[in-house]
Amino acid sequence: MQLTNHLPGAPAWPLALALTLGGPGLALAAEGGVGHYLPGGMATLIDRPPTKPGWVVEPIVLHYEGSASASRAIPIAGTLTAGLRASSDAVMLGGLYTLTQTPFGAHYSLGAYVPYVWASVTAQLDTPLGTVRRRDRAAGFGDLTLIPAMLAWQTGFWQVSATLPVYAPTGQYQQGRLANPGLNYWTFDPTLGVSYGNDKSGLNAALYLGLGMNTENPATRYHSGSTLHLDASIQQLLPVGPGFLGIGAQAFYLEQVTPDSGAGARLGGFQGRTAGVGPVLSYVLPRGTKTLVAELRWLPELDVSKRLTGDYIWLKLVCQFGK
Template identity: 35%
Template sequence: MHANLANCFCVLNAALLSITGLASIGGSYQVLAEEGASGHYQPGSLCSRINKIPPSKSVNIFVDLNEYEGKTDAGLTVPVAGLAVADVNVNDQSYSLNVFWNPGVELKGGWQYAMAISLPYRSIDVSASPTKLDSGSRQSDKDSGVGDIMITPLILSYPISEYWQSELHFNIYSPTGSFDVGKLANVGKNYWTFSPVAWLQYIEPVTGQEFTLSGGIDWNTKNDDTDYQTGTQLYVDSTVIQYVPLLWGFTGIGLSGYWYQQISDDSGSGAVEGGFRGKSVGLGPVVSYQSKWSGRRVRAELKWINELEVANRPDGDFISLKFSTQF
């Protein structure tokens, strides 16, 4: 068992070091955000047992309902779809149907293969003030519809031991959501994002303890409509939960947090604010539930993340509610 632990920690360590090393080519670690002050990654959304692939041949379906509400610091100029605005308030609601498929294929060395797809519907409401260089009153805008679909063609999982599990995900965000230059609110980003993520999870069923750690990086293509190249982003999510037998299953309570840093500058003629690197750190409580209904495994999770430190991004709160079942 110790040998398996050491081998897998080496795999995860190598994956995370490779991610960090490749990303650092794009720029140095300085706290200077993306176009619209947000990217495809929703801070604090990844580290959940529900996001884990099924352990055997099966299909896992989960619904993710989340809402983010925040505002930028007074005086911060934000580039949004070809506009330059300030004092931005945003309310972003997303409803996603997620399907994970494990075909039961075991690869050499004990690795398992799976794939996934996430189909989001977004409703976004944005208000902002023109910059001092412009004239006019405060503006508001709304948009709703299918957002940018996330495809995960490759998920690899490896059981380190009885209690430890590792995973590697490769996510691709496609620009399927609508985007119009000159609008404050758009449900799509109008660029592709390629996002490898490494996972490590510990589950102790006897004592009811659960620990999840994930680290990832987002590489983005250019938004050709605004000639804006969003920089590379690095992030780490973590969740700790203690379960007890309750409500015909197991109910857990714990903490979830994240660290996010943009590590290369924005560029292109649309990047009127220069590098505009974003940074944020958040922490909050999480409540989880798991049981079996009619022989099917079901899970639910409620999470609230409060942003504690923010630079060049809105400062606010993220609420997530997830339900999953296995077929």
């Protein structure tokens, strides 16, 4: 999501950044403990909703690698797997437009994000002939992220926001295939945020809380439970050359708060959890009415239950075209 950012040593000015409220589904159905929202999707100053009218364009690159123990059964696309190993690369292109009107006294933005995903998944499967090791690969467009409403209220150094990301099942999906660019169900993920940006000290902090609610996967008749996700960050901006270098950290916590259900939930109330913390490095470059921002995040998962354990690496680039 975007942001209204304050830079140290400069007058307060809005810096809109595009929102990534999530991202591609990492080629694993939520039956595999992975849903539409991914840690790091919305967490730092680059993700603050914009308060400056105009366009925001954001390309995003995401890499993930993870694995699960051979003793842990994980359902994927209607299949029970063990010893799961997965890697995924995704490129997402998105944009937001912030209106000049301020309904309810808030800056209003809307937009959309389209991902393209490359995925590879290896797992052990039980067959009538015994246990076999199988590897699936897939590449294609993932599920579209729609942002029909993003509201931001700005007061001094503080911003409060409310956003409704909607993930539509537009990505490629095939029942029984381990690697799928799409998840084949809808997710509605209302998210609230509060952030602090001090233009005098260069200190930035943010906290975002969301609840992802899923519809049933009609192919597998599997209804993944709702997921609560919390992301927090702190960053210090320092003047470097013509711009500002940001150094900080992000922590995340994601937990499935309602059990899986439906005829396809063969393991019963399958519920996953993950938490971790990692470094964040950013650079902000003001250029007249434009602002360029780049941010790199490494987010290792440190406490995991009933999910893959791995690392998220995000690269976000943002260009704001103000009026």
